Amino acid sequence: MRVAIIGAGISGIVAARELCAEHEVAVFEAASRVGGDARTSEIQIGNQVVPVDTGFLIFNECRYPRFGSLLRELGVATRDADVSLTIQSDKPNLLFRGTTLRDLLRSGRNFTSPAFYATFRDLLRFARHAKHFSAVENVEFSLEDFISLKRYSPAFVDLYLVPMLAGVSQMTREEILQLPLPYAFAFLNTHGLLQLTEPTGWKTVIGGARAYMSKLTAPIEGFVHRNHCVVAISRAPDHVLIKFQDRPSQRFDAVVLGTHADQALSLLADPTRPERRILGAFQYRARVGVLHTDRALLPTDASLWGSWNYRLTDAGTRTVAFTYNLSRLNGLTLPEPLLLTFNSPSVSPEHLLQTFDYQRVVLDRRSYLAQRSRSQINGVRRTYFCGAYWGNGFHEDAVASAHAVVDLVRQDNALRIAETCGK
Numbered sequence: 001m002r003v004a005i006i007g008a009g010i011s012g013i014v015a016a017r018e019l020c021a022e023h024e025v026a027v028f029e030a031a032s033r034v035g036g037d038a039r040t041s042e043i044q045i046g047n048q049v050v051p052v053d054t055g056f057l058i059f060n061e062c063r064y065p066r067f068g069s070l071l072r073e074l075g076v077a078t079r080d081a082d083v084s085l086t087i088q089s090d091k092p093n094l095l096f097r098g099t100t101l102r103d104l105l106r107s108g109r110n111f112t113s114p115a116f117y118a119t120f121r122d123l124l125r126f127a128r129h130a131k132h133f134s135a136v137e138n139v140e141f142s143l144e145d146f147i148s149l150k151r152y153s154p155a156f157v158d159l160y161l162v163p164m165l166a167g168v169s170q171m172t173r174e175e176i177l178q179l180p181l182p183y184a185f186a187f188l189n190t191h192g193l194l195q196l197t198e199p200t201g202w203k204t205v206i207g208g209a210r211a212y213m214s215k216l217t218a219p220i221e222g223f224v225h226r227n228h229c230v231v232a233i234s235r236a237p238d239h240v241l242i243k244f245q246d247r248p249s250q251r252f253d254a255v256v257l258g259t260h261a262d263q264a265l266s267l268l269a270d271p272t273r274p275e276r277r278i279l280g281a282f283q284y285r286a287r288v289g290v291l292h293t294d295r296a297l298l299p300t301d302a303s304l305w306g307s308w309n310y311r312l313t314d315a316g317t318r319t320v321a322f323t324y325n326l327s328r329l330n331g332l333t334l335p336e337p338l339l340l341t342f343n344s345p346s347v348s349p350e351h352l353l354q355t356f357d358y359q360r361v362v363l364d365r366r367s368y369l370a371q372r373s374r375s376q377i378n379g380v381r382r383t384y385f386c387g388a389y390w391g392n393g394f395h396e397d398a399v400a401s402a403h404a405v406v407d408l409v410r411q412d413n414a415l416r417i418a419e420t421c422g423k
């Protein structure tokens with residue numbers, strides 16, 4: 001079969017790499033580079049040009065089994081990651097730092113604060129409750145419902161729970177509180193945030209995301225077409241027609257969409273009702289990441305800096321600014337820390353290096369139900385869909401969705417061959 005793959009993010013590239021063994025594959029990527037949200041940027045700092053990951057940053061060997069084994073297969077070198085967290089609140093004046101819940105509990109600087117004790121107590125209760133609820137698939141039940149059912153203190157919610165989830169998901173406080181409970185637990189579990197013991201298995205990739213993207217792409221380089229923006233996809237009973245911005249259309253036997261769900265839907269010239277309903281259930285929100293060297297976003301005492309730093313800047317609006325310490329995560333030794341901050345307007349202009357625009361999927365009740373209806377559209381009308389949005393939005397989800405597509409293409413192709421032979 002001739003298979004077109006739209007989008008050269010991790011999901012599209014993994015699908016292409018697997019399918020090219022049996023099919024004629026062409027990957028079309030709108031941008032001038034492959035990788036999508038796995039991106040290593042070249043940043044000028046003084047006289048130095050520093051490669052730094054400004055999208056994908058970290059993975060866990062146990063919790064990312066498919067992605068981890070892909071890196072091993074590719075022979076990509078990884079290093080243990082420092083997964084320390086710092087939570088700093090101006091009002092009440094609290095600071096926790098550590099790599100485990102136990103560390104966080106021990107590290108408070110204000111032992112006289114009632115908020116500190118309330119946070120401690122509820123942290124332990126939450127970890128215990130979450131264990132019992134982790135199997136619950138009740139999508140109607142939001143994190144906010146769970147908070148009021150178990151009567152967790154506002155201090156715990158605002159000083160720990162919301163900052164943690166905001167950091168890993170880049171969601172707002174309101175979005176987090178409305179998360180269906182299974183999503184919230186999946187996030188916290190995936191990131192080991194309910195673990196009392198030392199977190200293990202967290203790694204970063206030496207050389208950054210481009211180290212594995214280049215190895216992944218190498219065997220299919222001849223079939224990857226950059227600067228090829230697809231504008232429409234028309235499906236006929238016996239073929240699929242891919243239309244481009246400034247190029248002649250091309251005909252294929254099947255198409256795999258490795259774009260975001262909303263982009264996939266907008267490309268389909270004649271979406272079916274299930275495609276509209278299921279792909280339309282995924283909403284995306286723009287997030288701006290600010291790359292900078294402004295230490296003011298971190299605690300004054302450098303020994304308290306974490307890899308993930310949460311700062312509750314305004315008790316009134318309960319805004320959570322979170323800052324990835326990219327120097328630590330990327331293993332860089334630089335005169336000034338290289339930081340990527342979300343949700344903070346207060347980065348001083350003289351320290352600002354670059355801004356990045358991201359589109360992040362909103363994980364809510366609708367998207368949760370849509371994920372469970374994937375089989376209604378995947379493989380229908382010669383069209384397949386992969387991408388991190390079929391899971392929690394991480395690399396493991398993207399790779400898993402690509403493997404699911406590859407299996408389905410194989411099955412469908414075997415069926416087609418059997419039907420043709422039977423005629």
Ligand SMILES: Cc1cc2nc3c(=O)[nH]c(=O)nc-3n(C[C@H](O)[C@H](O)[C@H](O)COP(=O)(O)OP(=O)(O)OC[C@H]3O[C@@H](n4cnc5c(N)ncnc54)[C@H](O)[C@@H]3O)c2cc1C
Binds near residue numbers: 011263289387395
């Ligand atoms: C700041 C940040 C930090 C992150 N940190 C982590 C982390 O530490 N660990 C982790 O596992 N995940 C992390 N993620 C999430 C991770 O980056 C995603 O899980 C993953 O990269 C998504 O891959 P994808 O293939 O689904 O989509 P994408 O990477 O978004 O790829 C989609 C591709 O489709 C292309 N495209 C879109 N429309 C068209 C068109 N019309 N024609 C042709 N091409 C098109 C796009 O240009 C893009 O290249 C992070 C994300 C961000 C933003």
